[in-house]
Amino acid sequence: MTEGYLQIPLGVAELLHATLGPLSDVLDAEDHPWAPTIHLVLSEYIRLRNTAVGTESLALANHATYLAAERVCELTRSAVRDEEDFRRWAAEMDTAG
Numbered sequence: 006m007t008e009g010y011l012q013i014p015l016g017v018a019e020l021l022h023a024t025l026g027p028l029s030d031v032l033d034a035e036d037h038p039w040a041p042t043i044h045l046v047l048s049e050y051i052r053l054r055n056t057a058v059g060t061e062s063l064a065l066a067n068h069a070t071y072l073a074a075e076r077v078c079e080l081t082r083s084a085v086r087d088e089e090d091f092r093r094w095a096a097e098m099d100t101a102g
Contacts, residue, residue, distance in 0.1 A: 015058070015065070015066060015069040016069045016072055016073055016076075018054065018069075019066070019069045019070045019072070019073035020073045020076070020077065021050055022047070022050060022051065022054075022070050022073065023070060023073040023074040023076070023077045024077055025043055025046065025047045025050070026047060028043055029043045029044055029047055054066060
């Protein structure tokens with residue numbers, strides 16, 4: 006391993022991209038003071054990723070981003086389902102007690 010580098014699968018790294026992009030949009034809409042920092046981090050990540058993978062592999066990187074975004078969406082759907090299940094259970098417990 007080259008010093009200063011940690012080799013992780015592109016799909017794992019792209020979870021950063023798939024989450025910071027939407028977060029950046031939300032923070033912009035809210036005029037949040039962290040919005041410029043998130044933009045900066047996201048832009049730097051994309052620049053470094055593109056440099057590391059090279060232009061011939063950008064399609065692979067874009068596909069990894071898509072798969073990571075799909076995974077984030079599934080995790081979100083799962084969390085929403087779990088929260089709804091918990092609320093139903095809590096409501097049942099309130100009426101049973």
